[in-house]
Amino acid sequence: MSALKNETVLYDVKDGIATITMNRPHVKNAINLSMHEELYGAFEEAANDDDVLVILLTGKDSSFSSGADIKSIPVDQLATFDHGEYLRDTYNRLILLLEEINKPTIAHINGIAVGAGLSIALACDFRVAEQDAKLALSFFGIGLTPDAGASYFLPRIVGLGKALEISMGDLFSAEEALRNGLIHQIGNVSSLTTRLKQVPFPAYWWMKHNMKAGFHHSLKEVLELEVQGQRDAGNSKSHQQAISAFINKMK
Template identity: 60%
Template sequence: MKQHTVLYEVKDQTAWITLNRPEVKNALNKEMHEELYDCFQEASQDHEVKVIILQGSGDAFCAGADLKSVSSDSAESFDYGDYLQDTYNRLIVLIDSISKPVIAYLNGVTVGAGLSIALACDYRIADSRAKLALSFLKIGLVPDAGASYFLPRLVGLGKAMELMLGQTVSAEEAFRINLITAIGNPAEYAERLASIPPAAYGLAKQNMKQGFEHSLSEVLDMEVSAQREAGQSQEHKDALLRFLKK
């Protein structure tokens, strides 16, 4: 697995995926997309990994797409739609499908598609100095990489319509409007998540996400199915035994 623009390390059952182009505030080019996809696949399939943390190097999480990587010669004919399908869309679908807890640690500037990727993660933990913005409209583009799907679900349609105008928000404001989960250290949150039975977490995550798209009766049926599977698992039997012994 190449690690030129993205670093990958497993420590204490946590996979740390680090965007590593600090000279451009970790803006995403095609090489980074390929390596990032491979890292998430590796973390998803590694049985030793219980939690995944995505972060940036230097003073930024991610400044979005590296528009300078599109050469001036091809700018006229460049198809943003094709590029999205080849890069961001498959990455977002992969992140969303992972049954393990996925944390985005917003360690600094988080704008454009960088914020979109963070929205696809289960949790967003921000450094107190982090700045967040969707900056697409300012350059005549529309929010992409799943932002149109995840953002209204997190903050509501009205606030999402406001944020899409590109205003920069602080970590404190992001927390107030439910754009992020917490301000602080992602390792502490990861430790808490690592203690949760993984099969039950994956099933619960699936139900929560699908609950937006189904009726109440359908969700109740999904819960029956998930609870039946969870109730037959060894992790439930072990947890129940520990509980009864207290």
């Protein structure tokens, strides 16, 4: 069990699971610059820790995240504030790190998840919501366009038509999110973490990588990626152990 000494993000490792908790409950875990830095550090730590098998992202108390902390932008700078540059230096950096992590990542949506808070959840491999969770991609409400990877992940998860509908910004329930395929299940995140702790490496990472590649590569290119992935997986300790267990079971 270990912990990083952060203020806006809590970090804990126990039984192979790194739990990263956004910790600004007084603003429903809105994301400011300090949280950006600490989230990046926590995910980087979990990615590089051999004792970590699964990474779980959640929020403190009854909120996942209310998105970007607009109040952290000085009012006197709004007219000249470059939202694009801020995005490049903060969310884009975090989302690219999430995409590169070869371990299963889960967003445990334990309450409100709106705006960039929902975007970050979309960048995780799996999403589990509590029954009373409320979700929205609420960028239009402040005159901005979806960001933090939402334009990439959301259409791939729910399809273009549904992604455009969700992006209009209306709040929706966990049940609706489940029907649309945006989340994988409601409640009981422990059953999923237990299952994901058993996935073989590097086979898991190659599965994620190759399936995503299928959206923008040709069949021929994806088939070659499968060759590379199977070669790597075939040389892994996980494969050797699984084969030995299978042979022993057949005896």
